[in-house]
Amino acid sequence: MAFLYPSFLFALAAVAVPVILHLVQLRRAKRVLFSNVRFIQVSKDLTASQRNLKELLILLCRILFIVFLVLAFAQPFLPASDTAVAxxxxxxxxxxxxxxxxxxxxxxxxxxxxxxxxxxxxxxxxxxxxxxxxxxxxxxxxxxxxxxxxxxxxxxxxxxxxxxxxxxxxxxxxxxxxxxxxxxxxxxxxxxxxxxxxxxxxxxxxxxxxxxxxTTNVTIDSVYLEDEFIRSGAENLLHVLLTNTGSEAIEDVPVKLFLQDEQASALSIDLPAKQATEAVLSFKAAGNKTTRAYVQVEDYPVEFDNTYYFVLAQSAPIQVVEVSDAPNSNLQRLYSNEPFFRFTSFRSGAINYASMAGADIVILNGVESLTAALAATVANYVKEGGNLAVIPPAGENRGAYTTLFQNLNLPASFTGASADAAKTSLATPNPNNPFFRSIFSDFNADMQMPSAAKSLAWSRASDDILKYRGGAPFLSRFNRGSGSVFMMAAPLKENYSSLPNHALFVPIMYRLAISSYKQLQQLAYTLGSETIQVPALGQRNKREGVYELRKDTLAYIPEQQVRGGKLIFNVPPDMDEAGFYTLQFQDSAVATLAFNYSKEESYxxxxxxxxxxxxxxxxxxxxxxxxxxxxxxxxxxxxxxxxGVKLWKYCLILCLFFLMAEIALIRFL
Missing domain, CATH: 3.40.50.410 (von Willebrand factor, type A domain)
Known part of the structure; x- marks a missing residue:
């Protein structure tokens, strides 16, 4: 034990005061005379030993009172166990x-x-x-x-x-x-x-x-659309991924979908512990304008992740570019019948390569004598994220197809089948394949299927969409980086395939184009995410200026650049409120973007x-x-x-205790 102010210990000499008072009290008793015995009070018998004990106890209390009072001023303490830091x-x-x-x-x-x-x-x-x-x-x-x-x-x-x-x-x-x-x-x-x-x-x-x-919490991880291609008035399905991060299951969690602040759909769902569960909500996108939407759940007390914001923007027309040497292509009438397709056809010797670069899908429809330049251009288009459909030619002159297959690492080769080759029926498609999603309203496994010869063969595809009855692929997809290649085994000629006259032809070709559509603007973004790309619509008039993200009265200017008609920018680090933001170029609104909080804090x-x-x-x-x-x-x-442990408080408490003990001894003994 140590003292903060040890000089106060000299005050312990004051202990002599009660000792002296005690000794002074040991004087001879005095005689008291009374005029009448009735004035004599009844006295309590008290022996000398009892009186001495009482006086000694009072003396002890007075001494200890002074001792602890002095110690309180001296502030004793037990030294700290760790004195490494002053x-x-x-x-x-x-x-x-x-x-x-x-x-x-x-x-x-x-x-x-x-x-x-x-x-x-x-x-x-x-x-x-x-x-x-x-x-x-x-x-x-x-x-x-x-x-x-x-x-x-x-x-x-x-x-x-x-x-x-x-x-x-x-x-x-x-x-x-x-x-x-x-x-x-x-x-x-x-x-x-x-x-x-x-x-x-x-x-x-x-x-x-x-x-x-x-630790129980419900969070909305993400949402995605059943059909990414959004059409006005068309019914769509929204898939909502919900996660219960706690160790206890939760029953009847209400999930609500709001479009333009009006409830469009709702359901209740049970969420198992520490699992992700998918909820599906149906809705119709009304009008041709951008719709602000959000999904909401009820969960307490952590509420920041109860709402997930997203934007339903009407999809732009799908750009379909066909390269064909046939004078009357059977695809031109097919795609021109629907307003959400923008169809362009080129001869192999007269191609607008700028239009090809901006297409959602390029279809090589029976191109004979494929040039090396066209093969290299198409291969680069796929490597940069484009989608290509290869329909083999009917003739024997195939040009640079082998070079194209080598550039894209496609394990394909021509079989040499002629027009009079035997045709094989196709197998019934798998209705669970995502390619055929929403195509069949009432699937019939015994439907009559078209037949086709095999002019082109391959192996090890990413997905076999249609097969021959023997199991050989007829229509397959190959993933190549961010792009894809669709390959068909037979030309679209009647003497090679009956598919063009079959009911499946239209939905298959439509699905090829729609599955190639890539929505440049995502449904939602995460605050703090790195890079965002959107169409730079504000640059059409070539005015100088910067893009801003606005929410109510707040405005943020992100780091930005425009390349190839796309605006590329980073989310400003001080933008930390979820919701809808308007991307503006000067006074013009370019797009509406939805931002949500990161889900790290939800766990x-x-x-x-x-x-x-x-x-x-x-x-x-x-x-x-x-x-x-x-x-x-x-x-x-x-x-x-x-x-360290400071002891002056305890000294003060003991000081008061002995003072009260002295009073009690004088009063009751």
């Missing part, structure tokens, strides 16, 4: 996690984890002297990163609100404070113990975990204090993990370790 002169950093996961409720208090963490941070700040510099940090920069005095810390902490960004304590570690307190729920999904290795060995890192009441499972201690191990003696508890338990453990 805490009186140190700078301190307090990092408070204010990410969305801190919306969860505390295990013992009816408060959010953020409220509890803020209260504990205030108590921790009071541990240090007024001269200590305290730096406050969170997922957002507090007070511009400048250190403050402890009397200012409480006001700044009260300004904390939830942030869309994930919590990272690495920024506070860079300042290399003497003490760093991290108050967080320490999510397993976001917290990496490896960042503790960035701390300087002189920095004492204190991990203060928050105990969550539950609430956290490290317990024991797990944190195991992760920290013994190789980081400067990292300390506190058990679950209130702010005062953390305060007491920290004071004991770095400030």
């Amino acid at each position: 805490t009186d002169e140190s700078d301190v950093a307090i990092a408070v996690d204010n990410s969305f996961s801190m919306q969860n409720m505390h295990q013992q208090e009816d408060l959010t984890l953020l409220n509890v963490a803020t209260d504990q941070a205030k108590v921790i700040a009071d541990l240090f002297p007024a001269s200590a510099a305290i730096m406050l940090s969170s997922t957002d920069m507090l007070n511009h990163g400048a250190p403050v005095q402890k009397n200012e810390a409480a006001a700044i902490l009260d300004q904390l609100s939830f942030s869309a960004k994930s919590f990272a304590a690495s920024a506070a570690l860079k300042s290399q404070p003497s003490h760093l307190f991290i108050l967080s729920d320490f999510q397993k999904n976001t917290f990496s113990p490896s960042i503790l290795g960035e701390a300087d060995s002189a920095t004492q890192v204190h991990l203060v975990p928050m105990a969550a009441a539950t 609430l499972e956290q490290y317990s204090p024991d797990e944190l201690k195991a992760l920290v191990g013994n190789d980081r003696p400067n990292v300390h993990v506190y058990d679950y508890g209130d702010a005062f338990s953390v305060k007491g453990e920290f004071e004991k370790r770095y400030f």
Whole structure:
């Protein structure tokens, strides 16, 4: 034990005062005369030994009162167990996690984890002297990163609100404070113990975990359309992927779809524990305008991920380019009958390569004498993300087809079948194949199928869409990078195939074009995502200016560039509110984009204090993990370790105790 002010111990000489008073009281008794015996009071018998014991006890209480009073002023304390850091002169950093996961409720208090963490941070700040510099940090920069005095810390902490960004304590570690307190729920999904290795060995890192009441949470991961090609008035299906991140199943979770703030569809779904479940909602896209839509679930207390925003934009016409040497192509009339196709046909010797580069699909329809230049152009088109359909020629002159197959690494070759070759019937298609989705309203496995010769053969396709009855492929898809190649085994000639006269011909050719359609603008984007591409419609008039993202009164100017008619930009880092944003070029609205929060914070499972201690191990003696508890338990453990145990309060309590004991002895004995 040591004393903060040992000079006060000289005051122990005051113990002589009650001793002297006690000795003075040992004088001879006086005689008292009474005029009448009726004035004599009844006295209590008291032996000399009892009287001496009482006086000794009173003397002892007075002595101890003075002793503990002097000790209270001398302020005794037990020295700290860790004296590696001079805490009186140190700078301190307090990092408070204010990410969305801190919306969860505390295990013992009816408060959010953020409220509890803020209260504990205030108590921790009071541990240090007024001269200590305290730096406050969170997922957002507090007070511009400048250190403050402890009397200012409480006001700044009260300004904390939830942030869309994930919590990272690495920024506070860079300042290399003497003490760093991290108050967080320490999510397993976001917290990496490896960042503790960035701390300087002189920095004492204190991990203060928050105990969550539950880890159950429902989040909307993503949505996608059954038919990516959106047509006005056409019925479509929306697939919603929901995840229950908790360890308990949830029943009858309501899922609602809103179009332009009006409810369009709803259902209830059961969500198993720690599993993703798909819900399907039907809707009709009305009109030819962009529709703002969102899916909503009811879940408490973590609510930031209960809404998923997306945009239903009417699809642009599908650009179909045919290269054919036939004077009257049977595909021209087929695609020209539908307004959502833009069909263009070229002869193999007169091709507009600019139109070909902008097509959604290029169809080589029986091109004879394929030139090497055309083969190289088509191969580059596929490698850059285009879609190609190869329908073999009827003649024997095949030109550069072999070169084309080699450039695209297609294991295909011609069989040499002639027009009078035997035809083989096709097998019934698989209705579960995504290619035939929504084609059959009433599938008949015994339907009559067309027949065709085999002019082109291949192996190892990505997907065999149609097959011969013997199992050989008739129509297959090959994935090549971001592009695709569709190959048909027979020409579209009556003497080679009866498919052009069959009922399946129209839906198959339509599906080839529609499946090649790529919506450049996605349904939704994630805040903090890297790069976004949208059509640069605002550049048609060649005016100079910059694109802006606007939401209500907020405007953000992202890093941007325009290449090949596409606007490429990054999401601004300070854009952190989910919802709908208007992409504007000067005064013109280019597009409406939907942004949602990242789902990292939706997974609430956290490290317990024991797990944190195991992760920290013994190789980081400067990292300390506190058990679950209130702010005062953390305060007491920290004071004991770095400030020692102060005993002056106990001395003051004992001082008052012996004073009361003296009064009781005089009054009742």
